[in-house]
Amino acid sequence: MDIRSQTAMVFHLDKCIGCHTCSIACKNIWTDRKGAEYMWWNNVETKPGTGYPSHWENQQIYKGGWVKHGQRLKLRVAGNPTGMIKLFHNPDMPVMDDYYEPWTYDYDHLFEAPQGSDQPTARTISLVTGEPIDVKGGPNWDDDLSGTPDYARNDINLNNISAEDQESMFQLERMTMHYLPRMCNHCLNPSCVAACPSGAVYKRGEDGVVLISQEKCRGWRLCVTACPYKKSYYNWTSGKSEKCLLCYPRLETGQAPACMHSCVGRIRYLGVLLYDADKIKEYANCPEDELIDRQLDIYLNPFSEEVIREAQKNGIADSTIDAAQKSPVYKFVKEWKIALPLHAEFRTLPSLFYVPPMLPVMGTMTNGVYESTTGNLWGKIEDSRLPVQYLANLFSAGNADKIRNVLKKLMTVRYHRRKVTVDDIDDRMIRDSFAETGLTADIADAIYRLTSLAKYDERFVIAPAHREEAIEMIESTDDRKGNTGFGEKMGTRRVF
Amino acid sequence: MINSFLLIGLPYAAILIFLIGSILRYYYYGYSVTSHSSQFLESNKLFWGSRLFHSGIVVLLTGHLIGFLLPKSIIILTSMPLWLMVIEVSAFAFGIISFIGIVLLIIRRITVKRLHRVTSTMDLVVYFLLFIQVLSGLLVAYFHRWGTSWYATALVPYLKSIFTLTPDISVITTMPLLIKGHAISAFAFLGLIPFTRLMHFLVYPVNYLRRRVQLVIWNRDLRESRASRKMREGIKPRNN
Numbered sequence: 016m017d018i019r020s021q022t023a024m025v026f027h028l029d030k031c032i033g034c035h036t037c038s039i040a041c042k043n044i045w046t047d048r049k050g051a052e053y054m055w056w057n058n059v060e061t062k063p064g065t066g067y068p069s070h071w072e073n074q075q076i077y078k079g080g081w082v083k084h085g086q087r088l089k090l091r092v093a094g095n096p097t098g099m100i101k102l103f104h105n106p107d108m109p110v111m112d113d114y115y116e117p118w119t120y121d122y123d124h125l126f127e128a129p130q131g132s133d134q135p136t137a138r139t140i141s142l143v144t145g146e147p148i149d150v151k152g153g154p155n156w157d158d159d160l161s162g163t164p165d166y167a168r169n170d171i172n173l174n175n176i177s178a179e180d181q182e183s184m185f186q187l188e189r190m191t192m193h194y195l196p197r198m199c200n201h202c203l204n205p206s207c208v209a210a211c212p213s214g215a216v217y218k219r220g221e222d223g224v225v226l227i228s229q230e231k232c233r234g235w236r237l238c239v240t241a242c243p244y245k246k247s248y249y250n251w252t253s254g255k256s257e258k259c260l261l262c263y264p265r266l267e268t269g270q271a272p273a274c275m276h277s278c279v280g281r282i283r284y285l286g287v288l289l290y291d292a293d294k295i296k297e298y299a300n301c302p303e304d305e306l307i308d309r310q311l312d313i314y315l316n317p318f319s320e321e322v323i324r325e326a327q328k329n330g331i332a333d334s335t336i337d338a339a340q341k342s343p344v345y346k347f348v349k350e351w352k353i354a355l356p357l358h359a360e361f362r363t364l365p366s367l368f369y370v371p372p373m374l375p376v377m378g379t380m381t382n383g384v385y386e387s388t389t390g391n392l393w394g395k396i397e398d399s400r401l402p403v404q405y406l407a408n409l410f411s412a413g414n415a416d417k418i419r420n421v422l423k424k425l426m427t428v429r430y431h432r433r434k435v436t437v438d439d440i441d442d443r444m445i446r447d448s449f450a451e452t453g454l455t456a457d458i459a460d461a462i463y464r465l466t467s468l469a470k471y472d473e474r475f476v477i478a479p480a481h482r483e484e485a486i487e488m489i490e491s492t493d494d495r496k497g498n499t500g501f502g503e504k505m506g507t508r509r510v511f
Numbered sequence: 512m513i514n515s516f517l518l519i520g521l522p523y524a525a526i527l528i529f530l531i532g533s534i535l536r537y538y539y540y541g542y543s544v545t546s547h548s549s550q551f552l553e554s555n556k557l558f559w560g561s562r563l564f565h566s567g568i569v570v571l572l573t574g575h576l577i578g579f580l581l582p583k584s585i586i587i588l589t590s591m592p593l594w595l596m597v598i599e600v601s602a603f604a605f606g607i608i609s610f611i612g613i614v615l616l617i618i619r620r621i622t623v624k625r626l627h628r629v630t631s632t633m634d635l636v637v638y639f640l641l642f643i644q645v646l647s648g649l650l651v652a653y654f655h656r657w658g659t660s661w662y663a664t665a666l667v668p669y670l671k672s673i674f675t676l677t678p679d680i681s682v683i684t685t686m687p688l689l690i691k692g693h694a695i696s697a698f699a700f701l702g703l704i705p706f707t708r709l710m711h712f713l714v715y716p717v718n719y720l721r722r723r724v725q726l727v728i729w730n731r732d733l734r735e736s737r738a739s740r741k742m743r744e745g746i747k748p749r750n751n
């Protein structure tokens with residue numbers, strides 16, 4: 016056993032209101048710079064939709080992630096030695112137009128326009144060339160299903176969904192959608208790390224944050240190709256790639272990352288998971304239908320004597336083990352099993368899990384009557400407006416049963432709370448749903464509590480970085496006495 | 512006088528500047544060493560330009576290097592007419608390829624507006640020098656045929672003499688102007704490398720071929736810190 020600690024996350028999609036506050040918080044802190052304007056380390060997509068960059072999930076186009084190659088796991092395209100030849104021109108790299116050309120408005124014109132018979136307007140001007148452009152798309156152009164024929168209809172997750180089901184999704188009065196906030200998953204088997212020729216991308220041992228050393232990056236851009244989530248970006252000004260750093264300067268001082276701290280829907284949870292690094296290779300390479308189960312197996316029970324002993328032997332601090340025991344992520348992912356990774360079939364073992372949305376719980380139109388009652392316990396799940404298979408394509412590598420299980424659990428919690436607060440539900444129904452989902456009243460209460468009442472300290476359990484021993488993890492306090500600050504050691508301006 | 516300046520002084524200056532400059536740049540301004548890829552802004556035209564130019568130039572440079580390091584084998588090989596023909600023709604072909612490449616790259620730089628924003632003055636110098644260099648190479652190959660053979664017999668001794676610190680320019684001074692020009696601009700080019708984007712081929716990531724798939728870096732030795740009874744933290748591993 017080689018126990019390591021990973022800072023992991025859960026996003027509860029039922030609670031996301033699609034407000035983009037998370038994206039803005041991130042942009043303000045990290046990517047409001049020249050060359051990075053187009054980057055949204057955190058972005059919120061509407062599903063169904065093609066996302067940002069357009070069609071990112073379609074690996075036929077972008078060739079990201081890992082594939083099973085006999086007994087071995089292989090990067091889809093990047094990786095030696097073919098990747099080394101493709102350095103000169105990488106045919107599988109998204110270009111600016113796959114994201115969007117960043118723009119601003121010519122505000123000056125509003126003040127400086129000569130007197131005329133028309134109101135002056137602020138034209139859109141490109142942040143790249145500085146010239147007027149005609150904006151054709153943006154990072155959230157498909158928000159709330161706008162432009163459905165171009166975006167939602169082309170969602171690759173609809174591929175194995177019958178035309179009939181698709182129609183029922185898209186009929187205007189029954190239209191269904193949900194939001195999908197995305198950021199770097201800080202994967203256990205990151206393909207961005209594996210693909211980087213310079214060895215600039217690395218996983219930090221202490222907390223599993225995946226970072227790109229700006230000093231070592233030589234702009235070969237293979238991480239951009241290799242990340243199946245397209246969460247590594249190329250800065251066209253500095254000639255280096257950049258990605259989400261999980262706000263590590265904030266984490267190290269015990270604060271939640273900015274996107275999580277600012278989240279209006281309080282959908283975000285962050286905590287430690289202990290895992291067995293020896294198992295990564297085997298589990299990332301397992302048959303596709305086992306992917307979800309194997310990934311859950313990799314995370315260890317932080318209460319087990321043996322795990323604690325092994326963790327201590329590996330140098331994991333007691334404070335980290337303590338954080339692992341209090342981790343909200345552990346509860347969602349391992350104890351209750353109601354959070355699933357996004358696109359496990361990319362085989363990067365992502366550390367970001369999603370509680371799938373309960374979209375099905377809405378009525379359907381029958382004979383002109385809006386029908387929302389059901390005799391059947393799980394009726395609303397089985398005949399949902401949103402094909403369960405669609406959620407399965409996103410969150411369980413295509414296995415619809417896994418999604419049904421989760422949805423039933425979420426439903427049970429609702430039945431139980433309804434019983435507690437309103438008490439108009441049949442006892443037998445509650446008993447049946449507990450029996451089928453394996454939940455108990457206590458667990459249902461715990462899920463309810465963490466889902467809807469949890470305060471900051473319960474949602475974010477951050478393992479102390481022990482800054483008394485190191486500044487920014489990398490710099491020893493002794494070496495840096497009297498110094499302060501975090502930031503670029505050199506400007507990004509091109510000298511040569 | 513002008514000969515010793517251009518054929519002795521300039522080469523030594525260039526080599527020194529190249530060596531010291533690129534080491535300093537790497538260690539003190541390592542951050543600035545990158546390919547400065549512009550593919551993100553324009554990809555289709557780059558495909559032809561970059562692939563053609565690079566395949567040509569990398570082969571040609573390697574060819575020059577082999578000729579310099581193993582002149583004897585090259586002399587023996589090129590004394591056989593068939594091989595001489597094969598080498599000569601393929602060298603010329605790669606020359607043409609990289610010439611087409613550099614021309615495409617220059618056209619791309621000029622015609623694609625977005626690229627103007629990421630083009631530095633030094634980039635323009637690089638384009639100019641590369642254009643001259645590849646073009647003069649092609650002209651040499653055309654007007655002074657069988658260069659693959661005479662390079663090894665006539666020029667390599669001069670280059671050797673430079674590197675062994677016993678400069679001897681008696682042979683090269685008798686050579687045609689075009690050849691001298693090609694050699695002199697090559698040295699100028701060498702001296703400019705530390706000040707341009709050309710640094711990128713010095714950092715070709717050979718290590719990738721033999722490194723572990725995943726890279727995990729510990730900033731501190733956790734086991735050591737945990738067990739430490741000292742006031743200070745444990746020993747830092749030397750991996751970053």
Ligand code: HEM
Nearest residue numbers: 102103235546547548549550561565568569616637712715
């Ligand atoms: C040995 C391996 C080499 C590698 C891996 C390499 C890689 C690259 C890469 C990735 C780019 C950026 C292309 C882009 O815009 O995306 C580039 C550009 C360039 N390289 Fe190389 N290169 C190598 C050798 C050379 C050599 C030997 C020369 C010239 C002597 C050279 C001259 C250039 C020039 C002039 C550009 C700018 C092209 C442009 O943007 O118009 N490279 N190279």
Ligand code: SF4
Nearest residue numbers: 199200202206207242
């Ligand atoms: S999501 Fe992408 S960038 Fe983030 S760790 Fe995984 S492979 Fe790397």
Ligand code: SF4
Nearest residue numbers: 031034035037278280
């Ligand atoms: S801030 Fe929270 S609720 Fe708002 S879009 Fe982001 S994840 Fe969703």
